[in-house]
Amino acid sequence: MPENPVVKQMVFPPEVLARIAPDISLQRHLSVGLRPSLRGFNEFRPMEVSEGGLNDVGKNNLIGSSVVKSGDTRVICGITLGIVEENSVDKILSLTSSAEDDSLENYSSVYPVVDISRGRSGAPTDEEMILSQKLYETILHNKIIDNEALKVQVGTKVDNDIIYPDGSGENDDLLRPKKNWSYTLYAHVKVFSRSGPLFDICYSALIGALKNCKIPRAYIDDKSTDIRIPVRSRGNFGHLRESYNLLLDTNYNENLSIKEAGTPSSYGIIDVEKPVAEAGDEDDMDVDQAPAATTVLLADLEGEAEETCAVSKINIISSKDSLKPLKHISIIGGGSRITKALLKESIRIANLRSEL
């Protein structure tokens, strides 16, 4: 009878094991109290936000920008402007219905498009779409940008002078158009060298760019006027209406006033198998003796292994305000159990970070 083939134990160097069995490699790291990136469990990567780096370069349409660096990851965020004519009917309705000052209708957000460079072209990925939407919602619900801040101060150009309504005061009402306009903010967020979940870094980039946004005034060129031309065609009546030609006046720039945005912190939660008792030798293959697992909090996930293994996640945005420190919290379960103690710990660390 042929002998049973001897199963030889295979040995891989750590970096190979990390590629072929990320989960095992991660567990081995965590069981000795280290992460693959050699950070501590609660250690965040430092984040370097430089605001306004791109505003003065080249001929671009940016009104605000930021470049953020965290670990290897770099994020470039640029903010541009659009103009929307306000619907006066909506405005009257909203004035009568919502008396509260703090309702969501009084706040705006930016429209971000996140673009992660990963060597592929084509339609945006799920991650990019979800991240863009989440950034939009978070900024809106954190009530960072007041609608008032985005109102267009419309002036009128008369003989090369631009008269603004808050100016001399005499001809204010005479020259002021009946229509109202407001700005919309667009953001483009370009990510290089992604190495983990991106919400924290993108949020910081967006807030950094918003902080140095310069909102210009706009004026109506005297060439265009408000003309209504009645049109009749095949029994239908209508009006052709010439719209105002709004031009931006970059000589007047006001900083966009934004409210406190808070500091984002994100965590992954993962079970760590306790190392088999020190006494047991290495090739102990006893399966019955299941090692007791502890659940730990990993701050600021990095690398493929951590991202795939830590399914449960917590996202917190906390502010300096000591009365209402929590601005946003999202909890995604499905992996390890998120206990009350873990949640408390994550909030404690997030609050500590916001105080820095």
Place this chain on the structure above:
Amino acid sequence: MNVTDRRRLLGPSNAKSANIPETRTSSPSKRSEDEIRKMFLKTGLVGNANGSAYLEVDDTIIEVSVFGPRPIKGSFIDRASFSVECKFLPHIPQPNEETFKNQSGSASNVRTGLTTVEQKLSSYIETAFLHSIILEKYPKSTIDVFVTIISADTTSSSNKSLLNLCNWVSNCTSLALVDSGIEVKDMVTSGQVSLNKSTNKILMDPDYSNNYSEDDSVDCVCSYMNMLNDVVVGFWIDGNQDDLDEQTMQKLFENCNGMSKKIRSNFNSYLRGTIE
């Protein structure tokens, strides 16, 4: 008709774009005619690419990532396929963009697909580098180059500033290829010059943002493999091309070659520095 893009957040549909008018006034440059602007180089910044390079020259900022050789699915091919995609960040205005812009995509935070300008740049880089890469070494794989223009001084009407951008993009790409370790016959470097037809003077690396708008100039970018007998792998001529004769071409090419050699020697010393 374009169907509304539901994958991206484009904001309200009735928004109009608000472009900030040009207000910059710049002083004429104090460089001598054959002086190249100072540049900042850095390779290997992008972690998840096989090779990358970052370059800053004045207001031009370019990032190039090389992905590959990556395996392809499907049938066997005996040499690697090579592709280049060159994109501007969406807020940077491109020459003649207004003419080709489709009205539906008015939001200024997104550009889907490649514009004609981006296609032109991509195809220049692709043809110039195709000759230098030893594709036979990488069967059944692809090599993809992604160029991101983070900032550029492209004037709105003239194509000439594109030539200068094209020059720096090709130089940056060649550094990124070296960083990726893909085998090449030689590095490709380029030069870009402008010949003023009335004064017959050559200007190296002209700064088009500095109100440099001589209508009567012919401009040329030309790419070489300098260590391989100065083989020309690509050129692009723009500007006033009336009565373009052999003599003028000779002059343009000679000066481009001179500039490309200067850049090559700079790159060589940079790369030597990265090894040490």
